[in-house]
Amino acid sequence: MRDYESIVILTGAGISAESGIPTFRTHGQVSYWEYVDTNGVPKKHRVEDVCTPEALAADPELVHRFYDLRRAGLASVEPNAAHEALARLDREWPGALLIVTQNVDDLHERAGATRMLHMHGALKQALCAACGARFDRGDDLPPGTPCPACAAPRLRPDIVFFGEIPYHMHRIETALAQADLFVSIGTSGAVYPAAGFVRLASAYGAATLELNLERSEGSGWFDESRLGPASQLVPQWVEEMLSR
Numbered sequence: 001m002r003d004y005e006s007i008v009i010l011t012g013a014g015i016s017a018e019s020g021i022p023t024f025r026t027h028g029q030v031s032y033w034e035y036v037d038t039n040g041v042p043k044k045h046r047v048e049d050v051c052t053p054e055a056l057a058a059d060p061e062l063v064h065r066f067y068d069l070r071r072a073g074l075a076s077v078e079p080n081a082a083h084e085a086l087a088r089l090d091r092e093w094p095g096a097l098l099i100v101t102q103n104v105d106d107l108h109e110r111a112g113a114t115r116m117l118h119m120h121g122a123l124k125q126a127l128c129a130a131c132g133a134r135f136d137r138g139d140d141l142p143p144g145t146p147c148p149a150c151a152a153p154r155l156r157p158d159i160v161f162f163g164e165i166p167y168h169m170h171r172i173e174t175a176l177a178q179a180d181l182f183v184s185i186g187t188s189g190a191v192y193p194a195a196g197f198v199r200l201a202s203a204y205g206a207a208t209l210e211l212n213l214e215r216s217e218g219s220g221w222f223d224e225s226r227l228g229p230a231s232q233l234v235p236q237w238v239e240e241m242l243s244r
Helices: 013-017 053-058 060-076 081-092 107-111 169-178 194-203 230-242
Strands: 006-011 025-027 030-036 042-046 096-101 116-118 121-128 134-136 155-159 181-185 207-212 224-227
Touching: 006 081, 006 169, 006 194, 013 081, 013 230, 053 060, 060 121, 060 155, 081 096, 081 107, 081 230, 096 169, 169 194, 181 194, 181 230, 194 207, 207 230, 224 230
Parallel strands: 006 096, 006 181, 096 116, 181 207, 207 224
Antiparallel strands: 025 030, 030 042, 121 134, 121 155
């Protein structure tokens, strides 16, 4: 049995779906945001047309509403067994560990994980587009909200939009280069650069494991794939690791 000292874990939407985080309906390769506006009128927008810098510039009310609704939805969900298991691994694993999440929810933190990064930003943070300062923000964020640091009315959700570079890439790539084991949990294997992490880790000699509800687009790159709900697979795997 191979010994591991350094682990990098990537988590995606699949780990939070079991907590009730809404997923967008997907028709082919197109994802839609469907909601009812303040006048009771059903609306539908392509997510790819909402989560972009261009959309923020053209219709800030729409983009801010999208993230306000997602932020408010966090109050009705809780971490599940998969989040709890990874938080346990974070507490008890004696070697190096980094949890990289593509999710913008706060369920890893609420479960107790600390050795982690949000590569796509966080719903409960605001970013000043003028000075770059970041702030905790748990309530609605209207367009034109002034920055507490520079007073510019340029606060936006601290989210990586389509076309923007994910956060912490240098740190993530360094961790992948040093990892003995790379584990992907609940990801589609379709969104880059995260979809390429398995190949990068493998190139540096790490063992690779996928835990997913079904085979992903990148399953063929992993040494092993285990299929099933994250709330079952992740606690089982964590128990294996801590019992070694």
